[in-house]
Amino acid sequence: MEPRRETLGPQLDFLLHEPLSRTRGGDSLQKQLLHRLRAAVLDGRLPAGSRLPGSRALAEGLGVSRNTVTLVYDVLGTEGYIEPSRQGTRVAALARPEPADRAHPAPATLGRRAERIRNRDPGGVDSFAFASGVPALAQFPLAAWRRSLDRVLLRGGTELLGYGPPRGEPALRTAVLRHLALARGMRCAPEQVVITEGAQEALSLCVRLVTDPGDIAWVEDPGYRGAQTALAGGDLTVVPVPVDRDGLRTSASDWTDRPPRLVCTTPAHQYPTGAVLTAARRLDLIEKCRRHGAWIIEDDYDSEFRHSGEPLACMQGLTPAAPVFYVGTFSKTLFPSLRLGFLVLPEQLVGRAAPVVDELLRGGHRHEQLALAHFMESGQYGRHLARMRRLYRRRRDVLRAALVEHFDVPHTVTGGDSGMHLTVRLPPDVPDRALAHAARRHRLAPRPLSPHSLNPDTAPNGLVLGYGNTPESAFAPGLRQLSHLARALA
Known part of the structure; x- marks a missing residue:
């Protein structure tokens, strides 16, 4: 069909200045026409109230099938760009924001919490020498991991494609519980264990559970930047607390002048200095937090790799009902892209926190979680x-x-x-x-x-x-x- 200018009218001349392309492999005529009419409405070339030709007339004017035009009109009508009237199809009245002044462009602002997050170091590449926090990827037993994955895929089928339990697959929670009891001397029940998407989600979850914006949170200084980011993202007042050779060093004035709601620490292997929080300081921190109604996040990111003697006992298991959130990750023990970590809720908080966690999280990574449970229970992890x-x-x-x-x-x-x-x-x-x-x-x-x-x-x-x-x-x-x-x- 050949285009016929006289059937379109002057408002649609722009469709003839640059005819629709019929190049093989390009966008369809329908998509081209849809984009051009939509753009003309948005930029004002087709002002509100403009009457459009009927589908037959527009098809003849452009040399396309009537069905193409009908489908385009249907989409524009559904999107609200055009609407039918007694006099035919007209352009709908749309609110059009004034364009930003180039000399005074509209501000592109983030929320207050996001504005507090700073990327102070772009980091490196995992494959570069001396990259920190990356395990020996070439040494990971891929064949054994593949067997665990294949086993899950064969047994689980399509059932595992849906959402899983928000707090994680029961099999993995049980495997984590057994490992922590043996390796870390932990006292906890299955309902306290939450599987997370890495340690960072666990840190953010702790912040959401027990703090309000403006609350004071202590972090080790220097310390783990992921913890600093999680606290800033919760709009907390972040107070740096110095670290010495015995770990986090608090003073009586700290508890008097700026008592915390939350304390983040890496007691088994302080990051980045490598200090170990002494038993005396651990017990003192637990007791002071109890007295002030504060909570501790124990980030146990790589304590599995202690090079002399047995792994140190965790703070969570030092005293009954310790006010401690215990955070762990498989990124350091297995591989980072697995994106699985875990959180152990404090015993006294689990009854109130668990229903909230079930609303905040959506179960996923089901195949990987079940494969990891088998990997652990089969002895491969150990x-x-x-x-x-x-x-x-x-x-x-x-x-x-x-x-x-x-x-x-x-x-x-x-x-x-x-x-x-x-x-x-x-x-x-x-x-x-x-x-x-x-x-x-x-x-x-x-x-x-x-x-x-x-x-x-x-x-x-x-x-x-x-x-x-x-x-x-x-x-x-x-x-x-x-x-x-x-x-x-x-």
């Missing part, structure tokens, strides 16, 4: 942890020796009793942010230490060197490169 403990202990020792031999910048090393990283303190004339930024260009991903502090005046200067996913052969050349970059900055 065997993998044992292998990784040996591997990380050896890598820690090799990295310590390599720092002595190949890193010729004045420094001190802290941590190393647990986990997958060492912390290196540097002199102030070697700025850690600039050094970490320069290192990324050489496929090195140490984290600067200073962004972990909320107090810029007392922020420590140094690097967090992860060795979990870095082979020993990369230590010496990586440290020599860091030495070269540090000397260039000093």
Whole structure:
């Protein structure tokens, strides 16, 4: 069909200035016409009240089938751009916001809670040397994990494609409970265990359960930035509390002048300094929180990898009914993209919190949860942890020796009793942010230490060197490169 200009009218001349394309593989005539008419209504070329040709006339004018035009009119009518009247189809009256003044554009603002969140360090790539918080991915037993997944897929079928229990699959909650009782000396019941989408969701869930905007929350300084983000996202007043060689250090004036509603701590292996919170400070913190009606988040992110002696007992199990939320993750013990963590609710809170959690969460990752439950119950999880403990202990020792031999910048090393990283303190004339930024260009991903502090005046200067996913052969050349970059900055 050939287009016929006389059937359209002057308001629709724009449809003839650039005819509809009939190129093979391009958008259909229907989609092209729909987009053009919709755009003309929105930009005012077809003002409110304009009468459109009938479907037959418009089809003849454009040289398309009447069915194409009818379908386009149906969509525009459903969307509210056009409406029928006694005089035919007319353009509907729509509110059109005034365009923003280029000199004074409309503000693009976030909410108050979101505005408080700052990305102070872009981080690196998991595959780069010295990336922290990343386990030895190449050592993960993929074949065993695949068998667990296949078993679940064969047995579960399509039933597992729907939503699951909000607090997680019962089989995984039970497996987590058994593991915590054996490995961490934990006292808890199955209804206290909640499976989360990683530790970050668990931290945010704690904030939502027991705090109100403006409440005071204490964080370790320097400390884990994920905890700082969760607290800022809850619109809490975040108070940095210093860390020394014995972990979180509070004073009597802290409890008098700024008593917290929530305290975030990494007692088994403080991140990033590697300090261990002493038993005396743990018990004192629990007692003071009880007295002030405060809650503790015990982030136990990598305590499975203690390199000397048995894993330390968790705070949650130190005393009956401790006011402690216990947070764990499989990102460090297995692999990060699994996105599974867990939260153990305080015993005295579970009755009121569990129904709320059931409303806040939606069960998912059902195949992965059930596969992980089988992976744990079959003994594969325990065997993998044992292998990784040996591997990380050896890598820690090799990295310590390599720092002595190949890193010729004045420094001190802290941590190393647990986990997958060492912390290196540097002199102030070697700025850690600039050094970490320069290192990324050489496929090195140490984290600067200073962004972990909320107090810029007392922020420590140094690097967090992860060795979990870095082979020993990369230590010496990586440290020599860091030495070269540090000397260039000093």
